[in-house]
Amino acid sequence: MTIRHAIEIDTLSLLAISALAGIVFAVYSNHKPNTRYSFSLPVMQAQDSTLTPVPSEAPVLAPEVQTFSQVSPDGTKKLTMTVTVNKDASKTYAFIASDAASANQQSIYEATLPATENMGIPFNTWSPDNNYVFLQQNTASGSGSIVMKANGEPIAQGQQYFDVAALFNAQNTGNTYQETTGWASGTLLIINTKQPDGTKGPSYWLEIPSKAIIQLSTQF
Amino acid sequence: MAKKSSRHKGRTGKNRGWFAHLKRYLPLLFVGAIFFATTTVALRVNQTPPICANSKSCTSDLSEKIENDATGMFQGEKVIPPQITTAMASLSQPPVLGANTTSGEKHIYIDLSTQTLYAYQGTTLVLKTLISSGKWAPTPTGNFHIWEKLLATRMAGGEGAAAYDLPNVPYVMYFYHDFGLHGAYWHDNFGHAMSHGCVNMRSVDAKVLFDWTDGPSGNTLGTAVSVCDQITDAKQCVQNNPVQ
Numbered sequence: 001m002t003i004r005h006a007i008e009i010d011t012l013s014l015l016a017i018s019a020l021a022g023i024v025f026a027v028y029s030n031h032k033p034n035t036r037y038s039f040s041l042p043v044m045q046a047q048d049s050t051l052t053p054v055p056s057e058a059p060v061l062a063p064e065v066q067t068f069s070q071v072s073p074d075g076t077k078k079l080t081m082t083v084t085v086n087k088d089a090s091k092t093y094a095f096i097a098s099d100a101a102s103a104n105q106q107s108i109y110e111a112t113l114p115a116t117e118n119m120g121i122p123f124n125t126w127s128p129d130n131n132y133v134f135l136q137q138n139t140a141s142g143s144g145s146i147v148m149k150a151n152g153e154p155i156a157q158g159q160q161y162f163d164v165a166a167l168f169n170a171q172n173t174g175n176t177y178q179e180t181t182g183w184a185s186g187t188l189l190i191i192n193t194k195q196p197d198g199t200k201g202p203s204y205w206l207e208i209p210s211k212a213i214i215q216l217s218t219q220f
Numbered sequence: 221m222a223k224k225s226s227r228h229k230g231r232t233g234k235n236r237g238w239f240a241h242l243k244r245y246l247p248l249l250f251v252g253a254i255f256f257a258t259t260t261v262a263l264r265v266n267q268t269p270p271i272c273a274n275s276k277s278c279t280s281d282l283s284e285k286i287e288n289d290a291t292g293m294f295q296g297e298k299v300i301p302p303q304i305t306t307a308m309a310s311l312s313q314p315p316v317l318g319a320n321t322t323s324g325e326k327h328i329y330i331d332l333s334t335q336t337l338y339a340y341q342g343t344t345l346v347l348k349t350l351i352s353s354g355k356w357a358p359t360p361t362g363n364f365h366i367w368e369k370l371l372a373t374r375m376a377g378g379e380g381a382a383a384y385d386l387p388n389v390p391y392v393m394y395f396y397h398d399f400g401l402h403g404a405y406w407h408d409n410f411g412h413a414m415s416h417g418c419v420n421m422r423s424v425d426a427k428v429l430f431d432w433t434d435g436p437s438g439n440t441l442g443t444a445v446s447v448c449d450q451i452t453d454a455k456q457c458v459q460n461n462p463v464q
Contacts, residue, residue: 018252037462039446041329041338041455073408074302075424123350124408129300182409185297190409218355220412 072126076100077150079133081121089115095135097150106152109135109161116140124182126150132208134164134180134189145180147189147208155208164189164206171213175201181220190220271397271463273357273417275377276385278398284370290387294406301388302405302423304372308390326434327444328401330419331451332359335411337401337421338451339429346432349425352404352414356382359417361449362462364395366442369435375402377416384416391426393433395445396463402426419447 069080078100084092092112098105113119120136122145127133132155134147148161155161165177168191175193178201184190187208193201205214272278286306292299324342331338332353339347353359356378370392376385386406394400403423407414414420421429433443448457 035461037459038456041340041451041457071424073410073422073424074405075422075427124410126408128405128408181412182407184295184407184409184414185299188295188297190412220409220414 068121070121070123070125071100072130073128074130077126077130078102079121079125079150081119086112091115091118093119095121095133097133097152106150108133108148108150108152109146113139122180122182127183127186129186131186132183136180143179144177147180147206156211162206162208162211164191167206167211168193168204168213173204173213173215190216192220271360273354273377273397273399273415274375275379275416277374277376282368282370282373282394282398285373285387286371287374287387290374292384292386292388292406294384294386296381299386299406301386302390304388304390306371308371308427325444326432327446328429328433329451329457330359330445330447332361332448333450335413336451337419337425337429339432347425347429349421350411351401352407352410352412352420354415354417355413356415357417359415359419359447360396360399360463361447361459362396362464363459364445364447364464366393366395366401366433366435366445368392368394368400369430369433369442370394375418382416390423391421391430393430393435393443393445395442401429401445 064085066083067080068083069078071078076099078098080096080098080102082094082096084094086092090112093110094107095109096105097108111119117137117139119138122134122136125133125135127150131150132147133150134145137144137146142165144163144165146161146163147155149155164180168177173193175195178192178194181190181192181203184205189206189208191204191206191213193204195201200219203216203218203220205216206212207214286304287301288303290301292301324340324344327340329338329340330336330351330353335351335353337347337349337351338345372388372390373392374385374387375389378384384406388405390403390405392400392402399417399419401419401421403426404415404420405423407420408422410420410422434440436442446457447459447462449460450458452458
């Protein structure tokens with residue numbers, strides 16, 4: 001091996017080493033090891049949340065009226081539900097939409113259900129533009145929801161409300177209705193579904209004016 | 221041999237000039253240059269995108285913008301933003317939350333697993349509500365402080381069907397770059413991830429939080445914000461790979 005060859009090998013080696021060192025340095029400087037931290041929250045002094053629960057079982061002995069309400073996201077409207085326990089243990093659910101200060105009350109829905117079933121006001125009941133509300137229904141056959149106009153007008157010709165689960169299941173998508181989570185926009189309700197094997201299915205939109213069911217590429 | 225030695229001697233003598241020194245250190249300079257170039261290229265290849273929740277508006281400015289005549293767009297639908305008036309800023313008024321608890325550090329905790337926000341003053345829970353964190357981009361976990369409060373601003377970003385452009389986003393409390401807590405008037409799906417990285421709240425909740433939180437003042441940091449992957453039953457805030 002000549003001196004010239006030796007120098008060339010040395011040079012190439014140095015180049016390779018420096019390039020390698022550069023890559024290692026760059027990767028190391030950008031590398032952030034996986035970390036997991038944990039720290040304590042203050043001990044909570046329980047306080048009422050802004051969540052409106054589905055009413056619990058009420059005592060049957062005496063007639064009783066429970067009231068729940070949920071304000072609209074902008075705080076200008078309010079939906080109030082009164083639950084009256086009847087002598088036969090059935091319950092009457094009455095829903096009133098109003099301004100936040102309870103002015104301009106409008107009765108929008110009323111139903112009497114057996115003791116084994118109930119209704120509730122979901123947290124996301126109001127559409128973002130305050131034009132619609134949806135209500136939760138829990139029956140022996142499962143949970144469902146109905147959607148209606150907040151001003152008491154029919155939602156469609158001859159229809160005071162839409163049964164969301166019935167509308168969805170009538171489309172025969174291959175999946176079954178599971179829950180209504182909330183509003184993607186002023187007219188789009190988000191529906192979660194189950195696949196035939198019981199696993200979580202795709203989410204859908206129910207477009208209120210047209211009653212169209214639109215499958216989404218994401219799950220909520 | 222003597223001849224050889226003489227020739228070697230002659231060559232050594234010749235190398236005593238500045239060129240000889242340059243020639244000697246040239247490989248080192250060359251190695252340094254290669255190291256610099258490789259590092260630069262590797263860093264560029266491995267470069268992370270700018271930390272940004274709103275890919276269009278975050279690079280312009282994060283200042284207050286009130287645009288009462290503008291219309292917004294979210295998920296391909298036109299959105300009418302709320303009217304914002306400066307009278308809505310009630311910073312000088314007594315806070316609604318924590319009005320009875322005059323002492324104690326203010327701290328906001330966000331549980332991404334349950335999409336729930338907790339606001340504490342000392343040990344008193346003054347607000348608990350559902351939020352919407354990042355769906356199309358993750359909300360960063362970590363421990364932050366509110367660094368800017370804006371009554372309203374425009375947020376825009378996303379591509380294609382996920383593009384959005386929302387004027388008059390109300391009650392903005394930035395805690396990490398342009399990631400902030402704010403009111404969301406374009407959807408009502410709280411309790412489910414629905415944002416591009418920010419923490420969406422109902423405007424009614426965002427307002428009371430906005431009035432309660434503190435921005436930075438002098439040497440004092442703004443209200444603390446901890447974003448947790450999960451808050452356990454034992455009230456432990458668990459953060460996997462927090463950004464800070």
